[in-house]
Amino acid sequence: MKKIMKTTTGTYHGVMDHNHVDFLGIPFGYGRRFKRAEEFSIAKFGPNEVNKLHYAVHQGIQPMQEQALNRNDIISFGENCLNLDICTPDVEGKYPIVIEFYGGGFLRGGNYSKQMSWLNHQSVVHVTPNYRLGLFGWGAVDGGDTNVGLSDQLMAIQWVVDNASSFGGDVENVTLVGISAGAKSIAALMSSNAPVMDRIQKIILLSGGVQTIRDLKTAQKVSEQICRENNIKSTKDLFNLTDDGLQIVQQRALKDHVATNWFGPVIDDDLISKDWQDKLLKRVKKTRFKTIISAGSNELGTYKDMSISHLEKDVLPDLFGKNAEVLKEKLLQKTYSKSDFVKMLGLAMYALPAKRLADLLVQNSDAEVYCNLARVFEGQHGGILNYLNKPVSELNIDYRKNQQYLLNLLFDFIATGKPYAEEIKYEWPLFDDDRLILELEPDDLKSVSIINQRYPQDLPWQSYKL
Structure with a gap:
């Protein structure tokens, strides 16, 4: 079976696993501090780079998160983490494409740990992109862009659409699937103004929807609150920290809090408009995309071990x-x-x-x-x-x-x-x-x-x- 694919961001050699070909750490964009994703250009490295063969057999850089502060971890973390993994039955086939967006409260996750292992080694192309987390991807910072993490996700989808035929995918049969923050991301993407979302035929939302789309003022207050907890004068000063330093600042502010809702997509009248509900309805009328929506019968049942006082005064x-x-x-x-x-x-x-x-x-x-x-x-x-x-x-x-x-x-x-x-x-x-x-x-x-x-x-x- 052929194990090589030529894409818009380079030529890659994968590895066989369970009669499938896996490609790991394929770059699709550049991530700069508090700025929306930039397209990855192989041409920047010279005219011969397009045809140069790269071995895509090692995990790419993962998004900054609490785990990054563990110096004993063999996984590499960093801001420039915009890469994706692909598991395909055959690079010369034409299989349904499933793009998985991981969950983790917009604070943790990455393609180093596949949450949807049920999708691996099936008759589908399974794609798992990284997107930036926490302040890095969802912070509203003075001098920065809004919806940075959302832009990462959009660029990954565009890369998949542009390169589907290179890895055996059917660009006319694309499904997005996500759990928790991943599902909330997908719902926001479908409600956004991004044209590439018209290429999506189906979505699967597991424990997540549009509920984390928030107003810009709320997003700004979260960033300001994190600065206050760290005696930082302005959110603009967050630009000056190292990636580890920014992660430490975030962890210090989130300590002892249930912060799963602190970050998320923002109404910025650019990627997401105030009339996002109308945009969502216009999209489904236009494209007729189909949806599975799932929720648990007792989603936060694990909270039963907390005291009622803590639940009422702090968690709520x-x-x-x-x-x-x-x-x-x-x-x-x-x-x-x-x-x-x-x-x-x-x-x-x-x-x-x-x-x-x-x-x-x-x-x-x-x-x-x-x-x-x-x-x-x-x-x-x-x-x-x-x-x-x-x-x-x-x-x-x-x-x-x-x-x-x-x-x-x-x-x-x-x-x-x-x-x-x-x-x-x-x-x-x-x-x-x-x-x-x-x-x-x-x-x-x-x-x-x-x-x-x-x-x-x-x-x-x-x-x-x-």
Whole structure:
């Protein structure tokens, strides 16, 4: 099998693995401090570089994050981390392309650790790009650009579109899949003004939607708060720190906080407009992209080990800012237990935004949307991913067939846009007027209606606000 591909950013030799070819650390852009991504130009290195063969067999530089401060780590971290990994069945084929954006609260992650291992070594091209994290990618800094991390993701998508035929991908069959911050990124990308997003046919959102799109003032206040915690006079002074220094400053400010909502896409009237909902609806009407939206039944169940005092006084405002009391008032009874409170947090963070996004798409554009409520791994955040990635040999024998049925549905959606499991003649129901969803138990999947579930209609779209 051929193991070489010639792309717009160079010629690369991959390595065989499980009858697939893996290419690691392929550059697609340059990352400069607080600036949007610049295209990677192989020509800058000389006229002979285009045809020079590079061995793409080692992991590329990873985004700056807390792990970068561990000097014993063999992984290389840095700001200029814009590279991607590819796993393809055949560089001369024409397979569906799946681009994975990793989760991690916009604070951690990278293509060194594949979160979607269920996509590896299948009849799809699996692409995993890096994007910058924390202040590096999502900080609103005086003198810097907005939506830096979003620009990284857009450049990666453009690279895939431009080079699909070089690695055996079908540019007319591209799916974006993400978990948590990755899913929130994809939802923001589809709501953005970026033309390349019209090339996307399908998206899979696991525990994430549009809820982290925030106003510019909130993003600026997060950066200012980090500066205050470190006695830094102005956000502009963050330009002067080393990459390690900036990471240390960020860690010092985030210490003892649940900061998973502190960063995210920004309404800047450039990449993302104030009327992002209209832009999203116009895109789905234009391109007819199809969507799977999944959430867990008890997303933040692990918070049950925290005290109710800590949950109320610290965690709630960390997650929602000034919206905390509004959500508490709307979603909780006057008297409640700690269990009620934890379920409310998961509902407000993930399950309710998932349903609202599905409603927005279906009620206003007649889009094809498929919804899922996951009860696997106690319905906790990332539970569906743990279920999909679990080796068959490690699964309870009663759960094994069900895992394969779910995988069949997802791969059928990726290939054709119609999720159907032939072996059990099960078709994932459309989320239409009947509000049918797929309810996933460890050993069963079934269609249920949530038409009778009622939630307040006047909740803010922006989860975290300062």
